[in-house]
Amino acid sequence: MAICLGIFVVVFSLIVYAAVKYRKRPxxxxxxxxxxxxxxxxxxxxxxxxxxxxxxxxxxxxxxxxAVEDAQFPANAIEVTAIGHQFWWEFQYxxxxxxxxxxxxxxxxxxxxxxxxxxxxxxADTDHSFxxxxxxxKIDLIPNRRNEMWIDPHDVGHYVGxxxxxxxTQHAKMLLNVMVDSPEDFEKWTQxxxxxxxxxxxxxxxxxxxxxNACMNCHTISxxxxxxxxxPDLTHLMSRSTIASGAAPNTQQNLLLxxxxxxxxKPGCLMPAMQxxxxxxxxxxxxxxxxx
Amino acid sequence: MFxxxxxxxxMVTTPERESSRPLVQVLHDWMVTVDHKRLGLMYFSxxxxxxxxxxxxxxxxxAQLAVANNHLVSPEVFxxxxxxxxxxxxxxxxxxxxxxxxxxxxxxxxxxxxMAFPRLNAWGFWMSALGGIILYFSFIGxxxxxxxxxxxxxxxxxxxxxTSPAFSVGxxxxxxxVGILVSGFGSIATAxxxxxxxxxxxxxxxKLNRMPLFVWMNTVMAxxxxxxxxxxxxxQLMLLIDRYLGGHFFDTQAGGSAVIWMxxxxxxxxxxxxxxxxxxxxxxxEVIPVFSRKPIFxxxxxxxxxxxxxFISLGVWAHHMFTVGMTSYANAFFVASxxxxxxxxxxxxxxxxxxxxxxxxxxxxxxxxCVAFLCQFLxxxxxxxxxxxxxxxxxxxxxxxxxxxxxxxxxxxxVMAVFAGTYYWYPKVVGKMMNxxxxxxxxxxxxxxxxxxxxxxxxxxxxxxxRRIYTYEASRGWEVWNLIVSIGVIFQAVGVLxxxxxxxxxxxxxxxAGNDPWDAWTLEWHTTSPPPDYNYAEIPxxxxxxxxxxxxxxxxxxxxxx
Numbered sequence: 001m002a003i004c005l006g007i008f009v010v011v012f013s014l015i016v017y018a019a020v021k022y023r024k025r026p027x028x029x030x031x032x033x034x035x036x037x038x039x040x041x042x043x044x045x046x047x048x049x050x051x052x053x054x055x056x057x058x059x060x061x062x063x064x065x066x067a068v069e070d071a072q073f074p075a076n077a078i079e080v081t082a083i084g085h086q087f088w089w090e091f092q093y094x095x096x097x098x099x100x101x102x103x104x105x106x107x108x109x110x111x112x113x114x115x116x117x118x119x120x121x122x123x124a125d126t127d128h129s130f131x132x133x134x135x136x137x138k139i140d141l142i143p144n145r146r147n148e149m150w151i152d153p154h155d156v157g158h159y160v161g162x163x164x165x166x167x168x169t170q171h172a173k174m175l176l177n178v179m180v181d182s183p184e185d186f187e188k189w190t191q192x193x194x195x196x197x198x199x200x201x202x203x204x205x206x207x208x209x210x211x212x213n214a215c216m217n218c219h220t221i222s223x224x225x226x227x228x229x230x231x232p233d234l235t236h237l238m239s240r241s242t243i244a245s246g247a248a249p250n251t252q253q254n255l256l257l258x259x260x261x262x263x264x265x266k267p268g269c270l271m272p273a274m275q276x277x278x279x280x281x282x283x284x285x286x287x288x289x290x291x292x
Numbered sequence: 293m294f295x296x297x298x299x300x301x302x303m304v305t306t307p308e309r310e311s312s313r314p315l316v317q318v319l320h321d322w323m324v325t326v327d328h329k330r331l332g333l334m335y336f337s338x339x340x341x342x343x344x345x346x347x348x349x350x351x352x353x354x355a356q357l358a359v360a361n362n363h364l365v366s367p368e369v370f371x372x373x374x375x376x377x378x379x380x381x382x383x384x385x386x387x388x389x390x391x392x393x394x395x396x397x398x399x400x401x402x403x404x405x406x407m408a409f410p411r412l413n414a415w416g417f418w419m420s421a422l423g424g425i426i427l428y429f430s431f432i433g434x435x436x437x438x439x440x441x442x443x444x445x446x447x448x449x450x451x452x453x454x455t456s457p458a459f460s461v462g463x464x465x466x467x468x469x470v471g472i473l474v475s476g477f478g479s480i481a482t483a484x485x486x487x488x489x490x491x492x493x494x495x496x497x498x499k500l501n502r503m504p505l506f507v508w509m510n511t512v513m514a515x516x517x518x519x520x521x522x523x524x525x526x527x528q529l530m531l532l533i534d535r536y537l538g539g540h541f542f543d544t545q546a547g548g549s550a551v552i553w554m555x556x557x558x559x560x561x562x563x564x565x566x567x568x569x570x571x572x573x574x575x576x577x578e579v580i581p582v583f584s585r586k587p588i589f590x591x592x593x594x595x596x597x598x599x600x601x602x603f604i605s606l607g608v609w610a611h612h613m614f615t616v617g618m619t620s621y622a623n624a625f626f627v628a629s630x631x632x633x634x635x636x637x638x639x640x641x642x643x644x645x646x647x648x649x650x651x652x653x654x655x656x657x658x659x660x661x662c663v664a665f666l667c668q669f670l671x672x673x674x675x676x677x678x679x680x681x682x683x684x685x686x687x688x689x690x691x692x693x694x695x696x697x698x699x700x701x702x703x704x705x706x707v708m709a710v711f712a713g714t715y716y717w718y719p720k721v722v723g724k725m726m727n728x729x730x731x732x733x734x735x736x737x738x739x740x741x742x743x744x745x746x747x748x749x750x751x752x753x754x755x756x757x758x759r760r761i762y763t764y765e766a767s768r769g770w771e772v773w774n775l776i777v778s779i780g781v782i783f784q785a786v787g788v789l790x791x792x793x794x795x796x797x798x799x800x801x802x803x804x805a806g807n808d809p810w811d812a813w814t815l816e817w818h819t820t821s822p823p824p825d826y827n828y829a830e831i832p833x834x835x836x837x838x839x840x841x842x843x844x845x846x847x848x849x850x851x852x853x854x
Binding site: 007008011012014015018019022023024028032033034035036037038039042043046047050051054057058060061062064065066068069070121125126127129131133134136137138139140142143144145147148160161162163164165166167168169170171172173267268 | 366367368371445447451453454459544545547548549550551584585586587589590591592593615616617619620623624627628631632634635638639641642643645646648649650651652653654655663666667670671674677680681682683684685686687689690691755756758759760761762763764768845848850853
């Protein structure tokens with residue numbers, strides 16, 4: 001980038017200098033200026049110098065490409081499989097044996113004990129692209145293809161990214177939240193995710209509504225009969241801060257709206273309006289809110 | 293050949309004015325014409341019409357994105373808008389406009405009476421026209437058919453598998469396929485025609501190394517069209533087979549490959565950039581020398597650079613695919629080939645500046661646009677080099693940084709050159725001068741608007757804003773940048789309106805131009821303005837690259853130095 005800026009300053013000054021210095025002035029006589037057809041030396045110079053710059057830039061780029069793409073992973077790298085769906089993210093943690101959605105948790109890594117995260121990228125339908133600008137460059141998720149990337153975050157925090165390859169109507173609201181946790185927090189989080197869903201007697205009506213309607217065809221709640229795969233896993237829904245892949249904060253009000261009329265939050269998403277009556281809607285949302 | 297008589301003085305007859313004839317007859321003449329000048333004008337006007345339509349689509353998108361969480365258009369409509377905007381601007385605005393210039397000017401510049409195949413020329417134009425009509429018919433024709441389709445919404449590069457029947461129901465994608473397929477036939481016909489004309493119909497004395505650079509660059513453009521359109525047409529036929537005959541080329545659900553479509557598309561798509569930008573270079577290479585009062589600096593190396601751009605541009609396509617997970621070797625190869633193209637492009641910029649150096653530059657509007665072109669194309673080239681580097685692309689590919697980059701190429705480069713070309717050749721085509729005052733208003737408004745829009749568009753890209761999103765949250769910090777970007781559109785729109793007003797006003801009220809208002813040197817200025825149907829009563833005979841210079845300066849002719 002510095003090289004480009006340097007080139008810009010030099011060439012831009014040349015253009016401005018030529019444009020101003022050699023303009024026709026009113027005092028000029030009407031003679032044509034000297035007719036110069038070219039100069040082999042000058043032309044050779046401005047061929048060879050750019051070639052040298054290009055070679056340097058190529059070598060710099062090739063070094064980075066090699067460092068990123070051909071990196072070796074330490075044995076303690078976390079493995080995550082990210083699967084792009086229209087229009088949300090599925091995250092599988094094969095090392096821990098659970099599945100979650102839309103909010104990726106990874107442990108912070110430090111130089112002394114690196115714990116990078118190795119992400120396998122797959123797609124269930126169309127092309128998507130995994131892009132969290134502050135953590136890594138983007139790599140596409142392409143159906144019938146296995147891509148991979150890795151991140152090695154050194155600061156705890158919440159990083160926002162989103163799908164960067166046009167994937168259909170709601171490409172815009174396919175956000176990607178990455179939580180970089182301290183090792184203790186990450187451990188706590190994985191323990192919690194591994195447990196099956198909470199069964200509370202208070203929400204048994206809601207659970208019945210969920211399991212006797214189409215909800216269970218698309219969503220999984222582990223430990224119950226709901227094992228659909230088309231939508232996000234809801235086993236620990238309330239451990240996530242947003243719903244609809246980052247489209248809205250995870251509140252009771254938004255959950256009610258989402259079940260009643262998903263298009264109000266995310267027009268064009270694949271979640272259907274469930275057409276439940278008021279009572280069932282409240283019951284099912286109460287059930288969902290117990291899933292923490 | 294060299295002993296032949298030098299060219300005679302130009303004729304001064306003016307062709308019969310059309311206004312004296314009934315309208316129906318005039319229209320009929322235009323419909324059935326095979327005259328390269330009329331077809332050139334029709335190509336150009338047709339391109340401008342679609343430029344306006346595509347501009348309106350862009351303006352609606354900018355209005356939607358001006359503030360966060362806007363509800364001006366729905367996501368479905370927004371997706372159609374950006375698909376139609378891209379498709380329209382590339383296939384139905386930019387290509388017809390550059391073909392228009394080539395059609396009108398190439399035969400005049402090489403001293404020919406028409407294109408090599410006048411009927412094929414008309415066929416090519418009407419095929420392109422048909423393609424545009426088919427594409428836009430989707431807006432109305434989609435309704436009432438199965439799927440209640442409307443305009444295509446798969447993006448202008450229509451990545452698989454979004455175009456497969458599973459994800460694109462209805463016929464909107466078919467309109468996209470067939471519209472471009474048909475216009476592709478027209479493009480190939482025109483490219484063949486330009487190529488043949490240049491190779492076979494040059495006037496006596498015009499050796500290849502005496503052709504104006506405009507003609508050289510259009511030769512390479514035509515060659516690239518011949519090579520590049522084929523893969524796109526093939527891919528589109530394969531997609532049609534997928535959609536209707538049960539093929540599985542790109543159908544990932546049945547084992548097809550999404551990546552193959554990307555290769556096909558970009559093998560077309562990247563040479564396409566040079567198909568559009570070489571004619572822009574061609575215009576600039578004619579205008580800068582005339583207004584600097586010097587011959588082009590380094591003619592031979594300009595030709596060499598053009599030809600090498602042509603070749604290299606066929607080997608860079610996968611730089612559009614740095615994020616699809618190619619191996620490190622493939623990525624490194626495409627970094628190298630892409631960066632290599634900067635060398636001949638840089639040579640051109642240096643040579644244009646070298647032409648201005650030591651000249652006496654006359655700042656007519658055409659020249660102003662050329663200087664703006666130089667500065668903007670320089671920036672476009674430099675952001676291009678940045679994006680050529682795969683690691684940089686992993687961050688900024690598919691972001692607004694890329695959108696800003698290629699609009700810098702297309703608007704800052706191609707459109708600026710096209711405006712320069714209209715101010716420069718309008719007197720030849722119409723016989724009247726364009727108004728310089730209106731022209732300066734157009735120039736400054738358009739340049740200010742361009743920089744407001746596209747300078748600031750780089751920033752949200754650097755802040756992580758991907759392209760093709762219909763809305764965004766205020767919390768992302770992109771709002772103020774998008775607002776500035778959208779405000780710039782107003783300036784550009786007013787500028788273009790002034791240009792259109794100027795074109796119409798000057799047609800009626802412009803000063804009479806005469807044959808050679810700019811004291812220029814290429815052959816088209818030797819005939820009348822507008823030129824007669826047959827271009828030249830006597831086929832000219834030339835002895836150098838600047839035949840009119842020889843004529844005007846018999847004491848110091850160019851041919852002495854060649």
